[in-house]
Amino acid sequence: MKGLRIIVTVKQVPDTADVKIDPKTNSLMREGIPSILNPEDKNAVEAALCLKQQHGGTIIAITMGPPQAEEVLGEVLAMGADQGVLLTDRAFAGSDTLITAFTLSRAIMKLGKYDLILCGRQAIDGDTAQVGPQLAGFLELPQVTYAEHISIEKGNAVVRRGLEDSTEWVRVKLPTLVTVTAAVNAPRYPMLYNVEAACDGSRIIIWGAQELKVPETMLGLNASPTGVKKIFEPERKKKGQIITGDPKDMTGILIDKLQELNML
Amino acid sequence: MDFKLTKQQKLTRNIARDFARHELEPFAQEWDEKMEFPREAIAKMRSLGFMGICIPQEYGGCGLDTVCYVLTIEELAKACASTAIIVGVHNSMGAYPIYLLGTDAQKKKYLSGLAAGKKLGAFALTEPNAGSDPVSMETTAEQQGKSYILNGTKTFITNGGTSDIVIVMAYTDRSKRGKGITAFIVEKKFKGFTAGPKENKLGIRASDTCELIFENCPVPATNVLGPFGGGLNAALEALNLGRVGVAAQALGVARRAMEACVTYSRERKQFGRPIADFQAIQWAIADMATEIEAARGLIFKAATLKDQGASFATEGAMAKLYASEVAMRTATKAVQIHGGYGCMKDYAVERCFRDAKVIEIYEGTSEIQRLIIARDVMR
Numbered sequence A: 001m002k003g004l005r006i007i008v009t010v011k012q013v014p015d016t017a018d019v020k021i022d023p024k025t026n027s028l029m030r031e032g033i034p035s036i037l038n039p040e041d042k043n044a045v046e047a048a049l050c051l052k053q054q055h056g057g058t059i060i061a062i063t064m065g066p067p068q069a070e071e072v073l074g075e076v077l078a079m080g081a082d083q084g085v086l087l088t089d090r091a092f093a094g095s096d097t098l099i100t101a102f103t104l105s106r107a108i109m110k111l112g113k114y115d116l117i118l119c120g121r122q123a124i125d126g127d128t129a130q131v132g133p134q135l136a137g138f139l140e141l142p143q144v145t146y147a148e149h150i151s152i153e154k155g156n157a158v159v160r161r162g163l164e165d166s167t168e169w170v171r172v173k174l175p176t177l178v179t180v181t182a183a184v185n186a187p188r189y190p191m192l193y194n195v196e197a198a199c200d201g202s203r204i205i206i207w208g209a210q211e212l213k214v215p216e217t218m219l220g221l222n223a224s225p226t227g228v229k230k231i232f233e234p235e236r237k238k239k240g241q242i243i244t245g246d247p248k249d250m251t252g253i254l255i256d257k258l259q260e261l262n263m264l
Numbered sequence B: 001m002d003f004k005l006t007k008q009q010k011l012t013r014n015i016a017r018d019f020a021r022h023e024l025e026p027f028a029q030e031w032d033e034k035m036e037f038p039r040e041a042i043a044k045m046r047s048l049g050f051m052g053i054c055i056p057q058e059y060g061g062c063g064l065d066t067v068c069y070v071l072t073i074e075e076l077a078k079a080c081a082s083t084a085i086i087v088g089v090h091n092s093m094g095a096y097p098i099y100l101l102g103t104d105a106q107k108k109k110y111l112s113g114l115a116a117g118k119k120l121g122a123f124a125l126t127e128p129n130a131g132s133d134p135v136s137m138e139t140t141a142e143q144q145g146k147s148y149i150l151n152g153t154k155t156f157i158t159n160g161g162t163s164d165i166v167i168v169m170a171y172t173d174r175s176k177r178g179k180g181i182t183a184f185i186v187e188k189k190f191k192g193f194t195a196g197p198k199e200n201k202l203g204i205r206a207s208d209t210c211e212l213i214f215e216n217c218p219v220p221a222t223n224v225l226g227p228f229g230g231g232l233n234a235a236l237e238a239l240n241l242g243r244v245g246v247a248a249q250a251l252g253v254a255r256r257a258m259e260a261c262v263t264y265s266r267e268r269k270q271f272g273r274p275i276a277d278f279q280a281i282q283w284a285i286a287d288m289a290t291e292i293e294a295a296r297g298l299i300f301k302a303a304t305l306k307d308q309g310a311s312f313a314t315e316g317a318m319a320k321l322y323a324s325e326v327a328m329r330t331a332t333k334a335v336q337i338h339g340g341y342g343c344m345k346d347y348a349v350e351r352c353f354r355d356a357k358v359i360e361i362y363e364g365t366s367e368i369q370r371l372i373i374a375r376d377v378m379r
C-alpha cells in the first residue's frame, strides 16, 4: 500500500460548553463567543496524523461552514494535515445534520479515492453525533463509532469502541468511516512553523454548490427535514456529595446514606 | 487603515493562546513561587516554533511578521510573564541580532540552531556599574592572534544560566567610548565563561536572571557580530525590537489583571451586592480597558512600522513606556479591587503586580524611554 489517503471532517464551534440560548428565538446565541475547532474533531485529526506517521499518506481535512470556517482548516494544516477543503455557499446555510452529511458526501466523492474517513464523535454545539454515521450512509461505507483506539492492519481498520458498559473490538475492511471520542488520543498543538504555509492559500480548496453540482433544492434549510421545535437548557443535576474523613467514618456515613435511600 | 488581523496573525495568536492556557497558566504561580525555570514548557515550545517566530524559514524559523511576534508574547505573558520574557529575549535579543548583522557563516552556525529552538539565546549588555549608561561598561575584549580575550562581569542577564549562546558587548577600544564597543557571539561552553547563581527577584521569578563572568575567555575573531566598534548600535537595534516585545508582555500582564477584576468583582459581594455594581469599580475597569486598548494601538503601530521596513525606534520606546506603565497601574488597581485577597499568592493579580514593576525597568527604564522619545521629538 502506498500510504493512506485519510479524510477528516472538522467543524468550527463556539468556544464554550454553555452557550446561552435566546429564549425568544430558541436559537443559540453565538455572538461575542470565540470560535474553536470542535474538540473531538481535533482528536480525529490527531488520529489521522498518527496513522500517517505509521503508514505514510495524505490527510485532507474538510469543513462546511461560513467563510470564516477557513480558520479551523488553518489550525488543522498547522497541526500537520496536507490539505483543506472549505465548503461554503449561501445555499448551504441552515443545513440540518442530514443535509450537512449529504453535502459533505458529495464533496468527498469529488475528492476521489480514499482509505479512511475520520470524524469526531459529535460537535459541542449540537451534540447530535449524527453527521458521521449519516455520512457513512450516503457514501455506502461501513462505519465504526466511538473509537478509542485505531490501527491499520493489512487493509483493515482495527478499532476499539468505548461503549457505556463495555469495550468492543471491531475489524473492518478499508475504506471505512470511523468516529472517535476524546479518549482516542491527546491532540498535539499546531506548530508556528506551519503557520505561513497553512495561510498562504495554496492548500485550501473552496467549493460552493456549483462545484458540487448539486441543485439548490437539495441543499440548506429548505432541503433539511429537521425542524428545531424547542431548545432548552437541561436542568442541572444535583451535585454529588463528597464524604471526607478517615476511612472508618467515611464507610459509616456511606452505609447510613445508602440505607436512607433504601439501596442497602 | 485596517484594524483586522491577517489569517497568519489570527492563527498565530490562537496557537499561542491555546498553548499558554494549557501549558503555562496552570503552573505559572508555582514556577513563580519556587523560582522554577519552566523547562518542560520551553522544551515543548522549542519544537513548536516559538523560538524562531520572525526568523525566515531558510534559517529554521517560522518566517512570521512582527505583529505575529507581539501577539505571541502577549498571549504567553497573559498566562506567565516569565515565560514570555524567556521567549522574548531569545527571539529578539538572541536570534534577531544574528539575523540582522550576522555573516552567512554565523547564521549557519548559530542562527539556525537558535531559530529551530535547539539552542537558547541571551543578551548581555548590563554590568554592575553600567545600566542605563552602557558606555560606562568595563568588560573588555583584547585581540590575541585570531581570538579576542573577554574579561569582565555582566549582571541581571535573562536566560543567563540556561542559555547556550550569548550576545556579549565589550570594549575593543575604550578610547573611542561608544564607538569602541563590539558585539560578540559567545558560546556557553567557551573556556573562562561562567554563570553565577540565579537572582532571587521581586517579579518575573521563573526566568533565570544571572551574573555572567568572563575570565580570560577566548572568543574566535569570526564571532565578532556586525561591524567592529558597532556593538552599541547592534545592542540598540536589538533593543528596538526587544522593547516592542516587552511592551506586548506588559499588555498581556495588564489584560490578565483586568480580566481577573471582571470575574472577581462579579463574584465578590459586599453590602448585599456584587462589588461590580459599584460605579467606583466599573470606572476603574473602564479606565483599565481604555488604557489597554491604547497600549495595544501603540504596540501594533510599532510592530507594523517594523514590518513595513520603516524606522520604529521612537514608537517602540513609546509602546514600551506606555504599556509597562499601564501594566503597573492596572495591576495596582487590580490588587486594590481584590482587597485583602489581592495580596494573597493564590490570586494572579498579586503576581501581575510584582511582574509589572520589573517590566518598567528592564530593556530600558521608563526614564530612559522618555529620554529616547524626547530626543526624537525635540531634535
Ligand SMILES: Cc1cc2nc3c(=O)[nH]c(=O)nc-3n(C[C@H](O)[C@H](O)[C@H](O)COP(=O)(O)OP(=O)(O)OC[C@H]3O[C@@H](n4cnc5c(N)ncnc54)[C@H](O)[C@@H]3O)c2cc1C
Binding pocket: B089, B123, B124, B125, B126, B128, B130, B131, B132, B133, B155, B156, B157, B158, B159, B201, B204, B209, B358, B361, B362, B363, B364, B365, B366, B367, B368, B371
Ligand atoms: C529581571 C531583569 C532582567 C534583565 N535582563 C537583562 C538582560 O537580559 N540583559 C541585559 O543586558 N540587562 C538586563 N537587565 C538589566 C536592565 O536592563 C537594567 O537593570 C536597566 O537597564 C537599568 O539599569 P540599572 O539597573 O543599572 O539602573 P540605573 O541605570 O542605575 O538606574 C537607576 C535609576 O536612575 C534612573 N536613571 C538613570 N539614568 C537616568 C537619566 N539619564 N535620566 C533620568 N533617570 C535616569 C533610572 O531610570 C533608574 O530609575 C535586566 C534587569 C532585570 C531586573
